[in-house]
Amino acid sequence: xxxxxxxxxxxxxxxxxxxxxxxxxxxxxxxxxxxxxxxxxxxxxxxxxxxxxxxxxxxxxxxxxxxxxxxxxxxxxxxxxxxxxxxxxxxxxxxxxxxxxxxxxxxxxxxxxxxxxxxxxxxxxxxxxxxxxxxxxxxxxxxxxxxxxxxxxxxxxxxxxxxxxxxxxxxxxxxxxxxxxxxxxxxxxxxxxxxxxxxxxxxxxxxxxxxxxxxxxxxxxxxxxxxxxxxxxxxxxxxxxxxxxxxxxxxxxxxxxxxxxxxxxxxxxxxxxxxxxxxxxxxxxxxxxxxxxxxxxxxxxxxxxxxxxxxxxxxxxxxxxxxxxxxxxxxxxxxxxxxxxxxxxxxxxxxxxxxxxxxxxxxxxxxxxxxxxxxxxxxxx
Amino acid sequence: xxxxxxxxxxxxxxxxxxxxxxxxxxxxxxxxxxxxxxxxxxxxxxxxxxxxxxxxxxxxxxxxxxxxxxxxxxxxxxxxxxxxxxxxxxxxxxxxxxxxxxxxxxxxxxxxxxxxxxxxxxxxxxxxxxxxxxxxxxxxxxxxxxxxxxxxxxxxxxxxxxxxxxxxxxxxxxxxxxxxxxxxxxxxxxxxxxxxxxxxxxxxxxxxxxxxxxxxxxxxxxxxxxxxxxxxxxxxxxxxxxxxxxxxxxxxxxxxxxxxxxxxxxxxxxxxxxxxxxxxxxxxxxxxxxxxxxxxxxxxxxxxxxxxxxxxxxxxxxxxxxxxxxxxxxxxxxxxxxxxxxxxxxxxxxxxxxxxxxxxxxxxxxxxxxxxxxxxxxxxx
Numbered sequence: 001x002x003x004x005x006x007x008x009x010x011x012x013x014x015x016x017x018x019x020x021x022x023x024x025x026x027x028x029x030x031x032x033x034x035x036x037x038x039x040x041x042x043x044x045x046x047x048x049x050x051x052x053x054x055x056x057x058x059x060x061x062x063x064x065x066x067x068x069x070x071x072x073x074x075x076x077x078x079x080x081x082x083x084x085x086x087x088x089x090x091x092x093x094x095x096x097x098x099x100x101x102x103x104x105x106x107x108x109x110x111x112x113x114x115x116x117x118x119x120x121x122x123x124x125x126x127x128x129x130x131x132x133x134x135x136x137x138x139x140x141x142x143x144x145x146x147x148x149x150x151x152x153x154x155x156x157x158x159x160x161x162x163x164x165x166x167x168x169x170x171x172x173x174x175x176x177x178x179x180x181x182x183x184x185x186x187x188x189x190x191x192x193x194x195x196x197x198x199x200x201x202x203x204x205x206x207x208x209x210x211x212x213x214x215x216x217x218x219x220x221x222x223x224x225x226x227x228x229x230x231x232x233x234x235x236x237x238x239x240x241x242x243x244x245x246x247x248x249x250x251x252x253x254x255x256x257x258x259x260x261x262x263x264x265x266x267x268x269x270x271x272x273x274x275x276x277x278x279x280x281x282x283x284x285x286x287x288x289x290x291x292x293x294x295x296x297x298x299x300x301x302x303x304x305x306x307x308x309x310x311x312x313x314x315x316x317x318x319x320x321x322x323x324x325x326x327x328x329x330x331x332x333x334x335x336x337x338x339x340x341x342x343x344x345x346x347x348x349x350x351x352x353x354x355x356x357x358x359x360x361x362x363x364x365x366x367x368x369x370x371x372x373x374x375x376x377x378x379x380x381x
Numbered sequence: 382x383x384x385x386x387x388x389x390x391x392x393x394x395x396x397x398x399x400x401x402x403x404x405x406x407x408x409x410x411x412x413x414x415x416x417x418x419x420x421x422x423x424x425x426x427x428x429x430x431x432x433x434x435x436x437x438x439x440x441x442x443x444x445x446x447x448x449x450x451x452x453x454x455x456x457x458x459x460x461x462x463x464x465x466x467x468x469x470x471x472x473x474x475x476x477x478x479x480x481x482x483x484x485x486x487x488x489x490x491x492x493x494x495x496x497x498x499x500x501x502x503x504x505x506x507x508x509x510x511x512x513x514x515x516x517x518x519x520x521x522x523x524x525x526x527x528x529x530x531x532x533x534x535x536x537x538x539x540x541x542x543x544x545x546x547x548x549x550x551x552x553x554x555x556x557x558x559x560x561x562x563x564x565x566x567x568x569x570x571x572x573x574x575x576x577x578x579x580x581x582x583x584x585x586x587x588x589x590x591x592x593x594x595x596x597x598x599x600x601x602x603x604x605x606x607x608x609x610x611x612x613x614x615x616x617x618x619x620x621x622x623x624x625x626x627x628x629x630x631x632x633x634x635x636x637x638x639x640x641x642x643x644x645x646x647x648x649x650x651x652x653x654x655x656x657x658x659x660x661x662x663x664x665x666x667x668x669x670x671x672x673x674x675x676x677x678x679x680x681x682x683x684x685x686x687x688x689x690x691x692x693x694x695x696x697x698x699x700x701x702x703x704x705x706x707x708x709x710x711x712x713x714x715x716x717x718x719x720x721x722x723x724x725x726x727x728x729x730x731x732x733x734x735x736x737x738x739x740x741x742x743x744x745x746x747x748x749x750x751x752x753x754x755x756x757x758x759x760x761x762x
Binding site: 025184196224253254285320323 | 405406407501504505562563564565566568569570572573575576577579580581582598599601602605606609612614617618620621622623631633634635637639641642645646649662666669670672675701704
């Protein structure tokens, strides 16, 4: 743990005081806090900045020690000196998404109008809103155009949204293991998670802040259900199979008898310490609403018409949450839009979570793409 | 509704008063109630009886009006005069499984030792225990050998267990959409469901009977999560896609905005009226424990060595809960054991639930198998 973490700076800034953030739902947020981490140094012509977008339960501590868990950041594998996102070469920015719970404005933050936490009075947000907030951060940082916007899962959705909404402000985009619209099955899994949270009496209609009770049981169940979808059946079989936990023979009971049960319970229990249940509701909802097809009259290619952004789309063969077929819809639309696009389906049995893991083909793919894109932008080696 | 339901008889019998039921977990149940329905007439030489085994949340009312919901039985499509399981020709028996909640002994029934419902003092049961109890019913009915044992999902597990444990008492077996052992992923989904039930404060450690409070919220969440696994992504996309429920534009809220959410909530809410939460815990656990491989030293073929039972194995191409690959493991073992086996993978996008639906290729397959098997047993047309 914590070997080879890059030097990082943790920041928080108030944005939108002059031009407030106008949300898709119609509500205006007067001003927002945005928490972000940076790694590396912005070059003189501000052309080497990469925006890393985190997934549903991620945060800005992409390559820093996470303050609650004390663990290395979720993409420490990717970000650092000499790594794929080379902090000797690039300036890496990772911000907590709008609606999050690690410092950026979200349901657990204080509503300046009432002096109390927003709770369910927080407006519904979308992926486009998250990206609008990030664009305010880009302005604040004085960066005209990201060298790249990269992310997996919901991070990939943000990369796509960036390219669709602000093509001139994104030199390249690397959406990994995502889709241009959330599928019915994925909405269904999210709804199960939300219902699990809301069924917990400690949720209290979302007004649990300061009550001394939090919907930890419901949130743990939500996390457990979601976690299954992040892995593949093959990975679960390989890692756990029907192996028993700490015993040689069946105990015939409801304790975590199989290793896979013990693992899932661990995932659930550990999650609730670091994540806010209402944020989980809002961010899953934002993913549900994501539909770049309908945003562009049903024709995804329209979203990218005339784009100069270079794209690298990566999918995983065993990802059943965002299967290759959905990633290919993005690729087909980009090709139709005459965009510059690379696409690789990485063969792996690790499932959706492969983007967080040491998956050599993914690393090689992204490395090659960034190297050639850096040359085309004239970034020094 | 209720068109063309066969004439049915509903029965309840006390079994095991002389030779009590010895469970896998080591506990002995002094005597058990068994609730079952029959359709058609047993012939003179008692050779036309078919045992229909129900799935996790099924019951004995396979082709009768379900007393709680008032709906037609779950296999009314299959069972009746002139149907595949022809009640003019066969004597159909369907019993509520051990551990169930529709009259057969289970956690909601009164423990004769205490005069109170068993709750979590009910012993852990296995698929083999369910089949042992059914064998007691077979004895009681004076049937030497079932003409066939048929079922889907957990019903298919019972059919396999019957053939493995009592080969001379099963003339033919039709396991549909099942596996010879429960996979890590399926154990994981079951564990999520159980945790959802147990997280509900109204569960009260399983002692909710008579308290006026039942863990309906937790059980509904469990049902919702499970229900997703019964369908395929293609079926969800075809049925619901991203269609909105009762509105033309996004409402930006946490109500059931998408049709798929509304459908899932309906599945959850309706389930809790007809099913006992503790039964859900026990029966999912029984499925988790099912492992015909390890029961036979890791070699599934050993389970069927020397069998004279005729088999018809059916899987569905879009079933990701019990994928064709797992059904094929059964077929390969049967071939290795030199058994008489037919196998059909039915092409359908309906997912696991296809066995409950009007799936023409499944109906044709089972019909053809039963016709030829009836001829070989000398049953009159």
